[in-house]
Amino acid sequence: MPELPEVETIKLGLSKLLVGHTIKDVSFDTSKSLPNALEEVRRFLIGAKVLEVKRRAKVLLIELSSKYSLVIHLKMTGQLVFIGYADEAKSKKQKAKSADDVHFGAGHPNESLIGKLPDKSTRVVFELEDQSVKGLTFHKKAWLYFNDQRKFGWMRLIPTAEVPNIDFIKKLGPEPLEADFTVKDFRERLLHRPKSNIKAVLLDQTVIAGVGNIYADESLWGAKIHPTTLVKDISTVKLNKLYEELQFVLKLSIEKGGSTDRNYVDAEGKKGSYMSFARVFRREGQPCPRCGITIIKTRVAGPGTHLCPNCQKITGVKP
DNA sequence: CACTTGACCTGTCCGC
């Protein structure tokens, strides 16, 4: 499930790979995947050049020369995978492979498959061309796949100037890794919801943007806070610690290319390695790396929640 | 207001 570090990793990848490409064509499985009118897609998507790739919370923003942006939420199982060829020779070599070898990260099948789906989870295929390299007798071709097994993800073509006014974007809280987001801001935002449990508040995108189940559990373990503790019952010292721990796990995960819990991959189709650094997430039954007591899994605010029952004690009042 | 539940989907895993 792509959270802030996973979406950031994809953003970094697409910034290198995708920017500068022109979108030559697009195909999608159902209108649900790209619900804009076809007329709009033809005018503002096809023929447009990718200028920049940005991230806000768990949302990717691909800014186009048509002054439209592709706004993409990957939700639980979404992937954005870029496949490109460095030159024509390599392209020919790849084409020689049998169709059975075709899968993400292993090169694109061949042009004749464009418009068909290279994977049953593929919802949208972008056909790309890089015309920026002068003096070549051919243009570099590439493809961008939007895959989404569970179809919860979405993609919209929206005028770039309108993006900040999208309801979902407008309601988002601050970015936890922005330089101007201080520990004081963090405490104040959390304390807007004094009677809620801390895990639910961390997951609330209108309080802090970008945190999901993995990094909520990991940061609460780091700060030794039980996930059901009410925000008003957490001491300032512990809230300060939580701020540090949240930034620590988010930054560490970006460094490790994100967490591949199930099917997350980056823009090149590669898995992230944060899961091997995780202290509690998906480690129920294993010893806590701090005290050795067995980590348990329970349910808080909906999702599965992992914690150390020894390090993260339930407290009713501020210590 | 705080919280829970259900809906949206499909692939995987577990117990029988």
Add this chain to the structure above:
DNA sequence: TGCGGACAGGTCAAGT
């Protein structure tokens, strides 16, 4: 081996 059900959890809407 097959089969039903639980589970994965981001977000929104509706209900308690």
